[in-house]
Amino acid sequence: xxxxxxxxxxxxxxxxxxxxxxxxxxxxxxxxxxxxxxxxxxxxxxxxxxxxxxxxxxxxxxxxxxxxxxxxxxxxxxxxxxxxxxxxxxxxxxxxxxxxxxxxxxxxxxxxxxxxxxxxxxxxxxxxxxxxxxxxxxxxxxxxxxxxxxxxxxxxxxxxxxxxxxxxxxxxxxxxxxxxxxxxxxxxxxxxxxxxxxxxxxxxxxxxxxxxxxxxxxxxxxxxxxxxxxxxxxxxxxxxxxxxxxxxxxxxxxxxxxxxxxxxxxxxxxxxxxxxxxxxxxxxxxxxxxx
Amino acid sequence: xxxxxxxxxxxxxxxxxxxxxxxxxxxxxxxxxxxxxxxxxxxxxxxxxxxxxxxxxxxxxxxxxxxxxxxxxxxxxxxxxxxxxxxxxxxxxxxxxxxxxxxxxxxxxxxxxxxxxxxxxxxxxxxxxxxxxxxxxxxxxxxxxxxxxxxxxxxxxxxxxxxxxxxxxxxxxxxxxxxxxxxxxx
Numbered sequence: 063x064x065x066x067x068x069x070x071x072x073x074x075x076x077x078x079x080x081x082x083x084x085x086x087x088x089x090x091x092x093x094x095x096x097x098x099x100x101x102x103x104x105x106x107x108x109x110x111x112x113x114x115x116x117x118x119x120x121x122x123x124x125x126x127x128x129x130x131x132x133x134x135x136x137x138x139x140x141x142x143x144x145x146x147x148x149x150x151x152x153x154x155x156x157x158x159x160x161x162x163x164x165x166x167x168x169x170x171x172x173x174x175x176x177x178x179x180x181x182x183x184x185x186x187x188x189x190x191x192x193x194x195x196x197x198x199x200x201x202x203x204x205x206x207x208x209x210x211x212x213x214x215x216x217x218x219x220x221x222x223x224x225x226x227x228x229x230x231x232x233x234x235x236x237x238x239x240x241x242x243x244x245x246x247x248x249x250x251x252x253x254x255x256x257x258x259x260x261x262x263x264x265x266x267x268x269x270x271x272x273x274x275x276x277x278x279x280x281x282x283x284x285x286x287x288x289x290x291x292x293x294x295x296x297x298x299x300x301x302x303x304x305x306x307x308x309x310x311x312x313x314x315x316x317x318x319x320x321x322x323x324x325x326x327x328x329x330x331x332x333x334x335x336x337x338x339x340x341x342x343x344x345x346x347x348x349x350x351x352x353x
Numbered sequence: 354x355x356x357x358x359x360x361x362x363x364x365x366x367x368x369x370x371x372x373x374x375x376x377x378x379x380x381x382x383x384x385x386x387x388x389x390x391x392x393x394x395x396x397x398x399x400x401x402x403x404x405x406x407x408x409x410x411x412x413x414x415x416x417x418x419x420x421x422x423x424x425x426x427x428x429x430x431x432x433x434x435x436x437x438x439x440x441x442x443x444x445x446x447x448x449x450x451x452x453x454x455x456x457x458x459x460x461x462x463x464x465x466x467x468x469x470x471x472x473x474x475x476x477x478x479x480x481x482x483x484x485x486x487x488x489x490x491x492x493x494x495x496x497x498x499x500x501x502x503x504x505x506x507x508x509x510x511x512x513x514x515x516x517x518x519x520x521x522x523x524x525x526x527x528x529x530x531x532x533x534x535x536x537x538x539x
Contacts, residue, residue, distance in 0.1 A: 143485070147485045153387065
C-alpha cells in the first residue's frame with residue numbers, strides 16, 4: 063500500500079514538471095516567432111483569472127450539475143455514520159454529504175480544500191453495495207479530499223489551458239503572417255518546428271492532463287484502502303460498478319472525470335486508455351487485490 | 354575580497370540550517386498536537402457509546418423484560434467504565450462493554466418485534482457506527498504515532514528531536530485480555 067502511494071506521488075510530480083517544460087518551450091517559441099512577447103503574460107493572466115473563479119465556485123457548480131441534494135442523518139444514517147467514521151480515520155473535518163437520485167452506482171467528491179469539501183453518492187450506490195464496499199468507495203473519495211485533488215487537478219487544467227492558449231496564438235500568428243520584427247530574415251527551421259509544435263502541443267497537453275488524472279485515481283485507490291485497511295472492499299465495489307450496465311443520467315463529458323468510475327461507457331482499444339480520465343477498471347481491481 | 358565571499362557563503366549556510374531547524378521543529382509540534390487530538394477523539398467516541406447504552410437497554414426492556422441477566426451485565430460494564438482509574442482498568446472496562454453489548458444484540462435476535470422496532474434499529478445503527486468510529490479513531494491515533502516516531506527516529510530530525518523534548522509515543526494496543534474471543538453468555 064505504502065509503496066504504491068509514494069510511486070504515484072512521484073509520477074504526479076514528474077508529469078507536472080513535463081507540463082511546465084511544455085509551456086516554457088511553447089512560450090519561448092512564441093516569442094521567437096511573433097516578436098510580440100508582451101502578449102504572453104496577458105494570455106497567462108487571462109487563463110489564471112478565469113480558472114480561479116471557477117475554482118472557488120467549483121463545488122456549488124458541480125453539485126448543481128449533478129442535481130445533488132443534501133443527505134440528512136435521519137434519512138441516511140448509515141451513510142452519514144460511514145462518512146463520519148472515515149473522516150475520523152483521515153483526520154479531516156466531515157465533508158458535506160449529498161445524494162444524487164440515480165440508479166447507476168457512482169460517487170464523487172469536490173471542494174477546494176478539506177474544510178470546504180462535499181461528497182456525493184448515488185441512490186444506486188447505496189442500494190447495490192454492502193457495508194464494506196460502500197466504505198471502500200467513501201474511503202476513495204475521502205482520499206481525494208485529503209490529497210487536495212480538486213485543487214491539484216484545477217492547477218493541471220490551468221496548465222493545460224495555458225499550453226493550448228499559447229499554441230493557439232502561435233498558430234494564428236502564422237496564419238496572419240505576423241512577424242513584425244524581422245530577426246535578420248527569420249529562421250525558417252525555427253518556424254517549421256514552431257508550426258509542428260503548435261499543432262501537437264494541445265494534444266500533448268491533454269494527454270499529460272489525462273495521465274495525471276489517472277495517476278491521482280490510482281493514488282486515491284491506494285490511500286482509500288489505507289483508510290479502510292481493507293482493499294478488497296473497494297475492489298468488490300469496482301467489480302460491481304463495472305458489471306453494472308446502467309448509464310449515469312446526470313453525467314456528461316464535462317463532469318465525467320470526477321466520478322469514481324468513468325460514467326461514459328466507451329468501447330475498447332488502446333486509444334481509449336490514453337484518452338481516458340480514469341485508469342481501466344480491471345487494472346484498478348488488480349492493483350487493489352495485490353495490496 | 355575572498356574573505357567577504359567566504360563570510361557570505363557561511364552566513365547563507367547558517368540561514369539554511371536555521372530554516373531547517375524551524376521547519377523540522379514545527380513539523381514535530383504539528384504531529385504531537387495531532388496525537389493529542391486523536392487521543393481525545395477516541396475518548397469522545399467511547400463517551401458516545403457510554404451515553405447510548407441506557408437508551409438501548411430501555412428499548413430492549415420494552416420487549417424482553419425478563420432477560421435480567423443480560424441487562425445486569427450491561428449495567429455492570431457501564432459502571433466499570435465510570436469507575437476505572439488506570440489505563441489498564443479502562444481497557445478492561447471497554448472490553449466488558451463490548452462483550453455485554455454483543456450479548457445484548459444476540460439476545461435481541463430472538464425477538465422479531467424488537468428487531469423491527471424503529472427506535473431499536475436506529476440505536477443499533479448508532480452503536481454500530483460508534484464502534485466503527487472508535488476503531489477508526491484508534492487507527493488514526495496509531496497512524497499519527499507512527500509518523501511522529503518515524504520522524505523522531507530518522508536522520509536528520511533525530512538530531513534535534515531530543516533537544517526540544519520530543520519523545521516517542523506508545524501505540525494504542527489492545528491488552529492481551531482482548532486477544533481472546535469476546536465471550537457471549539446467555
